[in-house]
Amino acid sequence: MNLNQAVDILREYSEAAHAYEHAMGVLSLDGDTAAPSASYKGRGQTMAYLSGVSYQLLVNDRIRDCLETLLASGDRVSPAVRRQAELLKEDYDRLTRIPLAEYTAYQALLTDAGAVWHEAKQKSDYPMFAPYLARLIDTERRFAAYRDDTMPAYDVLLDTYEKGASTATLDPFFATLRRELTPVILAVKDCPAPRTDFLHGDFPIQQQRVFSDRLMAMMGIDRARCGIAETEHPFTTNFNKWDVRITTHYQQDDVASSMYSVIHEGGHALYELGTGDDIQFTALATGATMGLHESQSRFYENLIGRSLPFCRAVLPVMAELFPRQMAGVTPEALYAAVNKAEPSLIRTEAAELTYATHVMIRYEMEKLMMAGDVKVDELPALWNQMYKEYLGVDVPDDRRGILQDSHWSGGSFGYFPSYALGSAYGVQMLAAMEKDVEVWPAVERSDLTPITAWLGDRLHRYGRLLTPERLLRNTMGADFDPLCYTAYLRKKFSALYRL
């Protein structure tokens, strides 16, 4: 195969792969936001079929030859083509090691598990979900071993979501967080809680929908290219830079829940909306790693969205949409309320201070699951025990405990640590950004465009063109140091709680 042929094959493949990913992505989005409940059967069948075709598109000798030709061509191919070949070769290697029948069976299992988890969570019925979880763990362990049986299964999975991550790097990372943050968490526990009652009035969902639109406008999100839908567990999905969707979940008695969910998912959306025109419809047109993605979502959610300047900017909007509920609330009171740091049950609603501890609990559980060191029946008790031990809270039911997250039902084991890593990356990005951009005056005047432009220039536009290491250097301008993250949290919450 000559180089021109290889480049043509890559282009054809990219077009086809985008079509299948797009179709499966919309099927999945629709399933989570709009489809009737019994539709999962037919969708499972379709997803299994399409993922089988998608697998075969990549896993064949023609693509193998194409990738080998491209990878052997040095500077004769563009950096974009070489990077695509590198990334596809990783996918190729990962997939070829999984037998097709097992791969498609797993896709069908995921669809079933998702539907069962939804119902089990609603009913707080862990035993209903347990057999699916057992099969998911079993399959993930088997797949990890197919890919690399020289490493522990969990390290194989961690590396998938966060290139280079392993228990060897994450154990000390989480140990640092525990050491630095635990004293603050415990001190905060003894402080009087801020007023939050005004966030828990009656917030009609119709009006919250309008608020979501206003928040997306404040973030500078192009609505011609980004939709919003409603689902149980919010997520963002993207098909190309002209079609990104965020989702949220409204609670009539809690305006902050959807508010910060929209800002979080909006951060993911801005990353995808900012990928370069030149890389669309290729394997490069998406966020580089899960940690980098979470660095963006949690950047907007916490570093910006839970700052005092943002509270000053958003309060007039809230007062306009919810005049009765927000009467007499000051920016300082809103700032204190949205930073209430008392340990709680739900990760997605956790305070910035305690968030990484929620992640750490999942990390510890995943380590045990993937090592085969725990039975699925024992998991809820283990979960509840760790919540008591690390956060001092009693878990009243599995709905608010082990069933709260969709990740495991979706086959995402090893993803959680990316949330904590991303949170930590964001703090170092902000420090670098503050040298170039007048961040806080911009936030206070509701103009996040210079912030997004700075991130767009150093991160978003590249998609996966540059390596994660390079992108982290671009944005942090220094080596990763978890002490920056813990110092930021200690300072913010010491001031808020006058420690």
Added chain:
Amino acid sequence: MNLNQAVDILREYSEAAHAYEHAMGVLSLDGDTAAPSASYKGRGQTMAYLSGVSYQLLVNDRIRDCLETLLASGDRVSPAVRRQAELLKEDYDRLTRIPLAEYTAYQALLTDAGAVWHEAKQKSDYPMFAPYLARLIDTERRFAAYRDDTMPAYDVLLDTYEKGASTATLDPFFATLRRELTPVILAVKDCPAPRTDFLHGDFPIQQQRVFSDRLMAMMGIDRARCGIAETEHPFTTNFNKWDVRITTHYQQDDVASSMYSVIHEGGHALYELGTGDDIQFTALATGATMGLHESQSRFYENLIGRSLPFCRAVLPVMAELFPRQMAGVTPEALYAAVNKAEPSLIRTEAAELTYATHVMIRYEMEKLMMAGDVKVDELPALWNQMYKEYLGVDVPDDRRGILQDSHWSGGSFGYFPSYALGSAYGVQMLAAMEKDVEVWPAVERSDLTPITAWLGDRLHRYGRLLTPERLLRNTMGADFDPLCYTAYLRKKFSALYRL
């Protein structure tokens, strides 16, 4: 190829075809209901790719041999397999007779024509659309000749949408409607209009959404298998019997608009929801013809939904949800209002009495277009002349005249008659049903299940397994007679308007 191989290939093909249709259907539904506006670029690319693959799945020698083997196997294959082979052979022949280059050029023309029509309709600028219409007519005539050059083009097209339909059957059908209904229509025009002001108050869309749920519940629609979304031009789409979607469009100042749209689309949905388990994921698992589909939607919309017993059943629901707007309205007043029969300009909003006349005008125009007997420049004047003659209304502009429907810009010539045929079929189905079922007491107590069960048993469950003729016999129990339809309309509207 032996019979077992052929049966296996048919099964494989059906599974694959369902997956592609499902994916394209959800992409299209999402595009119409939820996707951001700029997403059309990526979706167009994906749809083009998937429809190309879908075409190649059917149009190849292996499928041709498979179908020929099955069709030559007589009683050695089950009726379901034989029927699938017959239907797929029709699709195969239709597709293979059109040269691929012309087929893809036509797809591009349709995309352009759709966009131009949208703009032309908005600007009421027929000359802008005319050259596209000319090319569409020309291509449709040429394609019809490819398929069967022994028949007039329009007969070929009519047969596509309604197996067995032709100008030989439709000319006398529409002549009967014209003769029987035109005097009534013109007489109603001179009568005082009923009160309809209470349908045009302020109906908050959030509350109308609740009303839709209540209507779907009244119809006995299984919400675990049927969703509802919002769009500009309502439609129903189905992927399998576990996943059917209706759509509606809310108008804040017109509660009846979405109400009857929901009941209409709900009728389509009940047909699809009722297809048999045994035919799912095959070519048989959908409504048999467009006319039979419209017979169901218009049955629920008009014969049931616009009856006095239904008005008695639905009024308490409306009074509960819209107490201020519906204060003092009697069932009889509601019945008169939803049957207001003044001739109007827009087909989709036409009264039951005048609906078939709107269709007839399009039928007469399509006959001329497909015979090559008219220039596109002459069409608007012809349209306006017929609206004056048959409905007594003056068409003020082409937006509300010849540009109102999307069918021609979408290449659907020969579809319109199905609407009128379906309306007429329904009347004979009701007559047959009334011999077996206590229809009106059931409607009055908001229980449509015996009605749907009767239709399900004779029609819905078969999908396309039986021929349309057989299904019509099953449900009408007599030969088709348009005089049943006209007699029903004359009686209903003579009583309503005291003619």
